[in-house]
Amino acid sequence: MEIEKLSPYVRVAIDSILDPSWTLEERVIWDYELLYLMEGELLVTVEDEVLHGQAGDFFFFKPGQRHAIRIVGESRIRQPHIHFDLTERPDSREVGVSFKPLAQMNAKERGWFRENELNDRLYFIPTRFRPADPLPLEKSLFEVIREFAAKPPFYELRLKSAMLAILAHIMREHYWGSAMKSGGQLERLSEVRAYLDDNAHRGVQLDELAERFHVSKFHLIHLFKKGFQMTPIQYHQKIRIEKAKTMIQYTYLSIQEIADQLGYSTIHAFSRAFKANAGCSPSGYRDATSG
Incomplete structure (x- = not known):
């Protein structure tokens, strides 16, 4: 990945509040999704691995990665989330958000999958992570959501800068967490x-x-x-x-x-x-x- 050429395109940014009956059946997405579990509990199945999400957890779904989500208990769920491309492409505005499994996609939809450029060890972001200090990440996430909803003048620039801040924060914390083995x-x-x-x-x-x-x-x-x-x-x-x-x-x-x-x-x-x-x-x- 050529990190100096990153220019994120935000497809969807929304603060979702869901009732206990909501479920997300297994799907694969064309882009990346960052989901913040702000309230409640979830069972998130990613490529057959079941992850128990609790308030404060972040989930990061990559292009082509099978996943499904189910609510645990009767409490409401609050999950602000963002769908985005790492770099804006000619078809970025045409591509939507997928709710389909791979088997149900037509040939055109199968051509929308972005390459997962975050597999390299240096830039790898895990599927689930819990920041030591979630407040800076939460602040940037809600900045993206507000800008996307209001669309004030030059909001596209603010979206890109906030997304770069989010990615840098996640990558840096994961890098430091991997490098620093001992507590403290x-x-x-x-x-x-x-x-x-x-x-x-x-x-x-x-x-x-x-x-x-x-x-x-x-x-x-x-x-x-x-x-x-x-x-x-x-x-x-x-x-x-x-x-x-x-x-x-x-x-x-x-x-x-x-x-x-x-x-x-x-x-x-x-x-x-x-x-x-x-x-x-x-x-x-x-x-x-x-x-």
């Missing part, structure tokens, strides 16, 4: 990153991080590289240089003043760090990005 590592990693972000205005040493977060330097480097493919100090240097780029391009501060605000001991130390990360000197970057 993801939380610790998030705390370290937040600390580095909050201290972009000064230098931070590995000893300081190890003492603050009660972990050995070796383990901290190992953990951080799993999550971000770089060491904590490399990450910190990167965000400091990104902040410097913004200041160089969008303020009239001198290079010396920028170096001082970012906590570099000398302008020469700042220039060396900037060139190592950006490939040019701070003054060269200002010349290249000005007017």
